Amino acid sequence: MSASSSTSISDPFLLASYDLPRNETLVTSTHPHVFVSYHKRRVTATVQGDGVHVLDLATLHPAASHTLGPASRFGCASVTRGTNQKSSQDSATTYTYLQSESQIRRWKGGILGKAVEEGPSLQVDYDVSSLYAPVELPSRVLAMSPQGGITLLDEATLATVASHPASSSSLLKTFLFPRREWAQNSSGDGVVVALVLGSDQEREVHLQIISISEDDEVSDLHSSTIPLDVDDCDIADISLTASGHLSLLTTSGFWKAYHLTTSSSSPAPLGTSLRLNNLSFISPHFTSKSDLRTTRLNSSVALLGLTASHVLIVSxxxxxxxxxxxxxxxxxxxxxxxxxxxxxxxxxxGEKRVRVTVECAEQQAVVVLSPASGESRHGKGKEGKSGKGRSVVLVVPYEVPEKSMIKNALGKGEAGKRWLKHFEDEERGDGGGGMTKREREVLEGKRGITAESVKKIDEEQGETEEGLSYAFVKAIVRRMEERYEGEVLRYLLAKRVVSAGMAEGKGLLEVLREKDDWKAIQLALDNVPDLSENDLVSLLLASSSSPDAISLPALLKHIATYLTSASALRKAIKDVFSTRPEELLKVLEVVEGWVSRWAQKEGRLRMDVADVGERDSKGKRDLPQLEKVLSFLTTLLDATFLSLLAHPPARPLLQRISGYLQPEITFAEATEQLRVPLEPFVKANRDKDKDKERKEEGDWRKRRKEKFERRGVAVGVYQVEELVL
Structure with a gap:
């Protein structure tokens, strides 16, 4: 850890990348494409369908590779033990669990250019979920089973030396620390293994601490239990440090920290729990108690404990x-x-979900990003060409202080605002808080949600000026990916009670596109004020995919007139169209047509105030205001000009647009010279108007008197005077 009091994360950089295997069945939800482990400035990458590669963090180059064939499936990360006091100075030993052969294998050499020397292999009748080759036990290798069983193997022969029985629960995660660093046992050599166990039957997490001495003595040190609330949903990931500080993150976004103590069977809470937001691993749906699962972690987020209270999260x-x-x-x-x-x-x-794993590498974190399953964006099937997808290994340098100090936290309250679910959202949105009894009955009813029931609630609650509650609308929007009720959603969109922030995960427009509900998309464009620029621009690619889709010119008009951020819109256009010049050309043709029509009005691109008023009053047509057209054109060219120049069919369009704009640029430059000499007259006229307004405001008594006098003698348009003799 750094002696500095500052905390920072430097730019990640690429260490390696690997193609998905030809046999995509090698990559599953429990077997990621790439495993990594770290030892003495070297990262060992285990690649399914390939082999084991040792990467040097000092040179950022491979130090050794051992290919085991395209059919090889690995059950866990391989580990490399480098030079130490009890091994030769010019060799290193690698251990791997080849699940496809049910073997633990060992080989030596290769790190410094030595040939690979195959060692003995061990045929096992149990699955191995983790391998460890700790420096503190130089002659031993640890093999962990998925139920938490520990087998201590001899480093040279792989013979079993000692063991610890497995548990009836499933192993969620394993941590290993030197005994001297473990807060609760600071004496003696050896290691401490922390097993985090979970069970579907019990709504709690068990933490078991086991000590392994250099004399091969395996003993239990401590056990703790962490009860889970129903609201906690599934466990996403867990972090633990040698100081005994644990954090537990759930798929509902709740993040809680604890400190292990020997005096209690339950860890003590550390600080207040957080509830994260706007990260992809967070489940947008409610989870019933029968659906809760605590036997496997979520793969879309990873935690790494750095110090007693500092935790790195990647998602x-x-x-x-x-x-x-x-x-x-x-x-x-x-x-x-x-x-x-x-x-x-x-x-x-192109991946819908990305698997994330993280490994500590001293003052750096090694992060692996890989497809969540063997099915890539380019196709399906068990066999296929390589290159369908890739996993990347990144190195993330960071700097954190050794201890948590309040002076480092001061002024940081707003920094995490985007990533936290706030109290207002809690009251209005998720757990039913803020709903009326009638709304809750409709949500939980067996008949489901219908447009008639929603309209009836809206009419009933509208009489008391309550209307539909935020929580009720949000619950409906979040359910639409599983149970889509198009008529209900269109009604809510028309009532202007839906916001894009109510939809988590894919986003409002993306779900509507998948459902091919373009009527709802039209309503969203008209009535939802917070659609993201990326979602808006992505619609342009989908406009030709369905006969019911909104036309490209109509969609472009919506985007050009929608309230957006220029920088965000520019980034969205670049991300969507940078590799699609043909689609970009279609967009540019529409914009060029707008510019051409404005130029034809009187031979000049100028806005007639009377014409604008007429157009707006009639709700006219498919031609946006000139100001909006030019603003969108500027953003479009800023984002894609180089791509357009490299695409020959776009050049005539660019020349025509330049022909329309060049006279206006010349005219603007000429009139700009009049600004200084005419400025005094403009100022004098502005002051004159202000004096006139003040004079009218000061004469209000006289005007009111005249008004009453006129009212007393006036004869109205429909007033009939009758004279009776």
Whole structure:
């Protein structure tokens, strides 16, 4: 850890990347494409359908490789033990569990150019979920089973030396620390193994601490139990440090920190729990108690404990969905100290879900991003060409202080605002809080939600000025991916009670596109004020995919007139169209048509105030205001000009647009010279208008008197005077 009091995350850089295997069945939900482990400045990457590669962090080059064939399936990360006091100075030993052969294998050499020397292999009748070759036990290798059983193997022969029985629960995660660093046992050599166990039957997590001495003595040190609330849903990931500080993250976004103590069977809470938001692993749906699962972690997020209270979290963001977020949080004070983000690597840009794993490498983190399953964006099937997808290995340098101090947390409260679900959202949105009894009955009813029931609630509650509650509308929107009720959603969109922030994960427009509900998309464009620029631009590609889709000119008009951020719109256009010049050309043709029509009005691109008023009053047509057209054209060219220049069919369009704009540029430059000499007259006229307004306001008594006098003698238009003699 750094002696500095600052916390920072440097730009991640690429260490390696690997193609998905030809046999995509080698990659499953429990077997990622790439495993990594770390030892003495070297990263050992285990690649399904390939082999084991040792990468040097000092040179960023491979130090050794051992290919085991395209059919090889690995059950866990391989480990490499480098030079130490009890091994030769010119060799290193690698251990791997080849699940396809049910073997633990060992080989030596290769690190410094030596030939690979195959060692003995061990045929096992149990699955291996983790392998460890700790420096503190130089003559031993640890093999962990999925139920938490520990087998201590001889380093040279792989013979079993000692063991620890498995548990009846499933192993969620394993941690290994030197005994001297473990807070609760600071004496003696050896290691401490922490097993985090979960069970579907019991709504709690068990933590079992086991000591392994250099004399091969295996003993239980401590056990703890962490009860889980129903609201906690599934466990996403867990972090633990040698100081005994644990954090537990659930798929509902709840993140809680604890400190293990020997005096209690339950760990003590550390600080207040957080509830994260806007990250892709967070489940947008409610989970019933019978559906809760605590036997497997979520693969779309990874935690790494750095110090007693500092934790690194890595996850794709939910909106926009093309970012990977790296954050360091201080769990003691509940504040975000540092964050970094990168665009999704191009090799993973088409994946619906991305698997994330992280490994500590001293002052760096090694992060693996890989497809969540063997099915890639380019196709399906068990066999196929290589290159269907790739996994990338990144190195993320970071700097954190050794201890958590309040001075580092001061002023950081707003830094994590984007990533936290706030109290207002809690009251209005998720757990039913803020709903009326009638709304809750409709949501939980067996008949489901219908447009008639929603309209009836709206009419009943509208009489008391309550209307539909935010929580009720949000619950309906979040359910639409599983149970889509188009008529209900269109009614809510027309009532202007839906916001894009109510939809988590894919986003509102993306779900509507998948359902091919273009009527709802039209309503969303008209009535939802917070649609993201990326979602808006992505619609342009989908406009030709369905006969019911909104036409490209109509969609472009919506985007050009929608309230957007220029920088965000520019980035969205670049992301969507950078590799699609033909689609970009279609967009440019529409915009060129708008510019041409404005130029034909009087031979000049100028806005007639009377014409604008007439157009707006009639709700006219498919031609946006000139100001909007020019603003959108500027953003479009800023984002794609180089791509357009490299695409020959676009050049005539660019020349025509230049022909329309060049006279206006000349005219603007000429009139700009009149600004200085005419400025005094403009100022004098402005002052005159202000004096006139003040004079009218000062004469209000006289005007009111005249008004009453006229009213007394006036005869109205429909007033009939009758004279009776």
């Amino acid at each position: 794709p963001s939910s909106s926009p969905s093309n970012e990977i977020i790296f954050m360091v949080w201080d769990m003691k004070y509940g504040v975000l100290l540092a964050q970094q983000s990168i665009s999704m690597p191009s090799a993973l840009a």
